Amino acid sequence: MKEKVMYNMERFFSPPQNENVWIINTGTELLNGITVNTNASWLARKLSFLGFKVKRIIVVPDEFEEFSNELKRALENKAGIVITTGGLGPTYDDNTLLFISKSLKIPYEVNEDALNMVKKVYEAMSEPLTKEREKMAKMPKGSIPLKNPVGTAPGMMLYYSGSYIISLPGVPSEMKAIFEEDLESVLKMWSKKKVSENIIKVRGIMESAIAPLIEKASKKYLNAYIKTHPKGKESNEPYIEIQILATGNTEEEANKLASEITSDIINEIETKFSGGKIER
Structure with a gap:
């Protein structure tokens, strides 16, 4: 049986300021046609049936300025929730959480809970914890990691000025698993409709x-x-x-x-x- 992480509401701040959601899908491969963006439609349908209003679906390349501009625009428009997908892995261009930290001027550091999640995965495979693998545990300060039951990179939830920023992996199976096994129960508690x-x-x-x-x-x-x-x-x-x-x-x-x-x-x-x- 898969371990399922359940968070108590005490670990979270108040519900988001409204039910409006912006989805930001990151990945140059989505823009050059190599990868089909199925994450957007899947998330939009899930969120709609939970009672949230998806206001924007945006695709950006793996570039700081492009990502930062859209994240700031979502927050300036008072989005209650901003969900990002992609950019959580161990490679050089997986920088979503670093981009969030830089955009919001929040320290980017190793999250101990996330590190334990990553360690557990590689210990089970008898693999060492390299700096590339440790990178998947680095998050904006104050983040809550979301357990990835089918992959290695944890998701992330961050409360910022009335809004929640939630980052999920770009691999569809991992994105769906984190959403359904960890995040959906929280969203249901927040939903007013x-x-x-x-x-x-x-x-x-x-x-x-x-x-x-x-x-x-x-x-x-x-x-x-x-x-x-x-x-x-x-x-x-x-x-x-x-x-x-x-x-x-x-x-x-x-x-x-x-x-x-x-x-x-x-x-x-x-x-x-x-x-x-x-x-x-």
């Missing part, structure tokens, strides 16, 4: 024809995100999916709203159109 999703599948009716109904529903239900996604051809094989994301203070409230919106839209479509096929 619950989200429920429904999908309506409509065949045989053009997206352009349904558009006025979706606009009407969006204006009526302000606590929901309603969006059509075309999956077929508008001309001769129309097939769309209508996504409904409803928010509420409780899971029951969110589910009730999603169900109400779904029924309302289906009734509108069935009243106005004939010949289409609707699935929910």
Whole structure:
């Protein structure tokens, strides 16, 4: 069984100042097309279903000025949470935590808790702790390391002036493991909203024809995100999916709203159109 690290809320400061999140994906390989940025979409969906609002997804190269400018811009815009991915490894260009330290003028030093995590991994492999491996334990002063259950580099959480800066590895399996096994439980405690999703599948009716109904529903239900996604051809094989994301203070409230919106839209479509096929 994998060891799961659970943090008590006493180890954290107050919840973030708001539910707004900026995602900063670092890595030149993302910009030159060598690596597909799947981390962004995965994180955005996870955060959205936890009740947070993703305001920006930004990709920057492994360069200090580029990274620093975006980090500072996120903080100046009062992002409650800034999540970075990439740049936590042992190589010369893995400098995300150094960049954060320099940007915020916070000492960059070995975090003893992080060092113990890194040591444990390499001791299990009977490998020495080289300076490159020790580098993965260096963080901005005051950081809380996040255990990496499938890799070597710990993640990092730092509270700064009302915002949380969270750094995760760029390797998708490691990023997901830290998020789901360590970070998600904390985010759930912070989240003020619950989200429920429904999908309506409509065949045989053009997206352009349904558009006025979706606009009407969006204006009526302000606590929901309603969006059509075309999956077929508008001309001769129309097939769309209508996504409904409803928010509420409780899971029951969110589910009730999603169900109400779904029924309302289906009734509108069935009243106005004939010949289409609707699935929910």
